[in-house]
Amino acid sequence: MRKNVIITCALTGAGDTTGRSAHVPVTPEQIAADAVAAANAGAAVVHIHVRDLETKQGSRDVSLYREVVARVRASGVDVVLNLTAGMGGDLFIDREDPLKPVDGTDLVNGLERLPHVEELLPDICTLDCGSLNFGEGSQLYISTPDMLRAGAGRIQELGVKPELEIFDTGHLWFATKMIDEGLIDPPPLFQLCMGIPYGAPANPELLQTMVHMLPEGAQWASFAIGRDQLPWVAHAALLGGHVRVGLEDNLYLAKGVKATNAQLVERAVHIVEDLGGTVASPDQARELLGLKAVSSV
Template identity: 80%
Template sequence: MNRDVIITCAVTGAGDTVGRSPHVPVTPAAIASDAIAAAQAGAAVVHIHVRDVETGQPSRAVSLYRETVSRIRDAGVDVVLNLTAGMGGDLVIDADDPLKPIDGTDLVNALERLPHVEELLPDICTLDCGSLNFGEGSQLYVSTPDMLRVGARRVQELGVKPELEIFDTGQLWFASTLVEEGLIDAPPLFQLCMGIPYGAPADPGLLAAMVNLLPAGAQFASFAIGRDQMPWVAQSALLGGHVRVGLEDNLYLSRGVKATNAQLVERAVEIVRGLGADVAGPDRARQILGLKERAGV
């Protein structure tokens, strides 16, 4: 069991959740405000996506990241910043003409997924470690071995810690290969993402098996979506890992009760402490994850 648990709050994500809860933040001001509230509630790390302020749809606009990050940094609240670098991997195909991408496609190369990371130099950015049939229909998430090696090398040059996002066991195999190849600095950080159709199911036995496959010295966190989010806080900590909650993955505090990000963090804090573990603060999180100091940033 992990006795020193880092809580990450995934504040808004890229899913179609804006119309399903009034608490999902959209504007940079709202995203930053939720990130700050989550940090004050006990999250050492905030995981940030941005959204188009008019439509609420996911965005890769550097200006939106710039404003969001500036607001968080200017607030004087100590928190580890984790920016997604997974946007730009969406491919939606015409089932009758598979070579024809259709509306919803946003597919760019590895370096074009990183301009906000290049400019803002967060503590952490994500690296989604493989391709995936993303739910029903004809949408795929595309992240090839060649793309991932290019992205990992550039992130390493920038001195940013990659969070290796793992949606299935083959992705864990490849991410471990990146570690072996020296493209990931020690300690590697894995995020085991469970319950996303059609990746790894939210099954405790499968989580345990994936944890057993992690390379020596790795740090890991895990989460599951929807109603499995809070049980997964306990599952992950009991297996020696860290945890993630937030409106990216789950909209409810209990049946029929819509949550805020801060409330989800507060519930995770209760679970962690109820297990007899400590909740790590930002400084302790930086030590555990081997994050680089960023004087003047």
């Protein structure tokens, strides 16, 4: 168990969850308000996606990111900003004709996933470290070695910390290769993402194995989705990691009880403290992760 545990709140994601909970924020104003509430509840980091205002689905619209970031920065609440850079990797396959275009595909190269990062210069942005069969049917998430090297190189040039999103053991293998190649500045930051079909299952023994695979000096966090989210706070913290909660990954505080982002953060704070740990402040998170002393403005 580490002394200072960084709590990240993943506010909204890009999944089809808005119809399942009225608490999932959609507009920039709602997302920013949830970021502030999560920070006030104890989150040192907020992980931000944006959503199309009409369809409520995930978006790469830079103007939406611009408004969310401006609102959070103008709030006066100190929090580390972590913007997703994973949008643009969705490929839907027609099972009868794999080369036939299918609605829902949003596939661009590694550099085209970064314009909002280039403009807004958040503290952290994500880098999804491999491709994945994404759930049932014929949806894939595509992130090839060439895409990843190009993206990592550009993120490094910008001075933004990449959060290396690890959905399976092969992703971890490739992420350590990028570190060896000098594309990731120390200390590397890993996010071990568990329970997403069909990546690494939410198995505590597998988490321990993946932790043992991490390079020396790495900072790491882990989360699991759905009903495993809150128990996973304890699993990750006891193994010496940081934690993530939020409505991107789980909609419930308890069985049948819909959660808000702030409530999930409050519960994570209690779990960490009940285990004997302490919750990191934003400045402590910056020190641990090798970030700038103050948020980018």
